[in-house]
Amino acid sequence: MLPVVLAATAISTAALGHLASTDPKRRRVFHLPAPRRRHAGAAWAATLAPGAIVAVVSGAGGLFVWLGAVSVIGWALASARPRRATGLGGMVERFLTQTHE
């Protein structure tokens, strides 16, 4: 169960990192230029789809763990201010921000 949940959480984290780094209001608030492309629908699908896979492969237990992990990681990613983010979330955010600016 755990490897599937970890892999799904990693994919969701990357997608959330993209959503955070390209979020229009967040960028406006921090005086950053608007990103050229966002693909919000696809990013949200990439965030949530791993949950469906976890539910099928790892059952309800895995789904709850993934959901809890995504909630906490999402909060951590969103809390990190642009350009000051550190760790994995920061790396993902910096990479995606540079890609989309």
Add this chain to the structure above:
Amino acid sequence: MSRLSQAQLRRLTAIHGWSGITLGLLLYTVIATGTAAVFGGEIGRWSAGGIRAADPLEVPIDARIRAAATQVDPSHLDDIAIWAGEGRDIYAFFHTQAENPGTGAPDDLGTILRLDATSGEVFERNEGFIWDQPAAWDGSALRRFLVDLHVQLYMPTPWGLIVTGILGLAMMAAVISGLLMHRHLLRDLFVAERPGWRLVSARDRHVLAASWSLPFAFVLAFTGSFLSFASTVGFPLLASIAFGGDDEAMSAALFEPPVAEDATPAPLADLDAILADSRARAPGHVTFVEIARFGRADARVHVWHDPAAGGVLYVTNLYDGAAGTFLGRQPQVGAAPSVGGTLYGLMYPLHFGHFAGIASRIVWGALGVALCFVTLSGLHLWTRRRAGAAVWDGFARSVDIVAWGLPLAMLAAAWGFLLSVPAADPFVWTPRSFVAGAAAAIIVGIAAPDRGSLLPRYRRLLGMACLGLPILRLAAGGMSWADAILHRQPDVLTVDILLLLAGIWFLRRRRRAGRLALEAAE
């Protein structure tokens, strides 16, 4: 998100704010201790555990239970409850029902033995109404205290449970009113705290944490409230309405399949064979075994298991005690599986968060931290909006004192526990130490000249308290790191290392103190 009139919005804001202000500090206490209680197993083994090669309920116990049964009053053989201790020990509670003179209600009266599951040696023996004597059935006074503080704020039953149930309802009210108040939940989902330490920054911080933890805040509040009210209000009401006040009839209807009475003496089937068969049917760890009517033809054996990988619900297998045959899987409630039974069964794992081992406990612990943050940031936001008014400035300082004083008092409880283990009663000194720690935190908070100077003081105290605990544990005769590594006891080592890291982090991290000083100045 929601379309509310200004008047409705004002009312909701008042409900959200005032419920938070009046109950927020108690709610924070319940959430913070609950976050610690998620790791109750680890805390128990860290504080009171011995070396063990396997879970004591995974080794043969049949001979131990039969030998123990010969050492107790035959009237106590009505029911035997068996569960694992913190090391190689198991608890076997031989009991019957009798009226407890202390409460005037039926209670479990019997003999409890703490046995070495491997050798059968009896470590401890206690008799009487055992649930009144926590030291008889829990090896760790520290874990027991933290759990009691979470479950009923260390108040007498049932009042503590009613208070925590009300706190759960208040938290649900805050979640729902917060959801309705926040019109741009999705739009603000990635807006980090704005720089400048302005009022809007405090709002951003609260809204962001609350938005991300919203579903779990509701689940944890609902399940917590349910668990608090189930035994104090729900079941007594049900017994009164549907069973004419007969608690035993209700319990039999809800949790025990009917058994035709047969008092013919009959030896219990091989318990180890029953447990092996149960493990084959339910792969989760065995957590609890109950033998009803030991030595009779109508004996029944219930075996409780942790959920299997990917599952959430606990599993209970039922066996004919005399024949040793499998009778079926016991539904969560009633005689047949039902939606209501499943929902009831979900309450425990979703609240405790230990359905998927350490992975779910880490996630639930992190969610607990997030909810602590939501509660405190909400209180800070409220006081920030009213800064300058003496009463709210005083309240803001109280929030800081409780926010930092509670973890300090919990660490003081751990100090008191470890100091008292060699020579005194930890069940007395652990709560006293918590009170002493809380008093010290309050004195430090009141004595500080301003709010800005509070944080560095608390950080220093927390850092020193964390760093000292592993050393104190070793000095008090706890398991050495060499033994922990040699015998693969990860809990002890992990908790020690986390405490050391936390201690270093508290002592090194001073950066935010300046910001708090700025807030106080504003």
